[in-house]
Amino acid sequence: MKIYPSLLAAPVFEIYSAVQDLDPSVPGYHIDIMDNHFVPNIGFNLDFVHALDKITSKPLWLHLMVTDPLSLIERLKVSRPCLISIHIEAPCNHTYVLHEIKTQGHIPSLALNPQTQVDLVYPFGRSVNNVLIMGVNPGFSGQEFIPETIDKLSTLSNWKYQNNFDCSLAVDGGVNPHHFKDLMLAGAHICVVGSALFNHAPFGPTYCNFIEKLRRS
């Protein structure tokens, strides 16, 4: 299973050194972008993404917790394809936005909130490369994992295999090493880990050791 660090949980003044430390050990970085409207918080913005684009060559994964994802996608200027998650609950034309993500050379993903029924994702099986299942209500790091997420993941995993859809399944929010086995058994390919990494690993060149430990747990 791939483990993506969620930089929202990283100590803000140490993000640069955290990225330098993590770079050899992670498949990429999960970046939470918020608008204080779709969720009651502000995360990173495009300036941060553009700056990160200059200091790492690892894949960037933009998790857009915003009402209007299209305007961000149109202003995104990065040197590589990014995985871009838009929320199914966002009041936008999902078919069009997912198509735009592809047209701009990026990789489309749909995210769904804990209260959202999985069948809303079904029509998009051939339009997305990833489904991001939220394990917490979006907006903040450090919340408790909602256990029902596992059942949702199993349902989506069956759906994916029954229909032969080419999309990975990811879980974001509240994930800690105790959940890894259950998530893997339920069909997760990717976990996003924020506070379980940044709050518990001693800071410094140990983040990468901690990621290795997580991967083995």
Ligand code: DX5
């Ligand atoms: C929550 C964010 C997550 C969060 C993960 O809205 O989308 O990416 O930062 O952090 P933890 O693992 O602490 O829940």
Ligand code: ZN
């Ligand atoms: Zn996220």
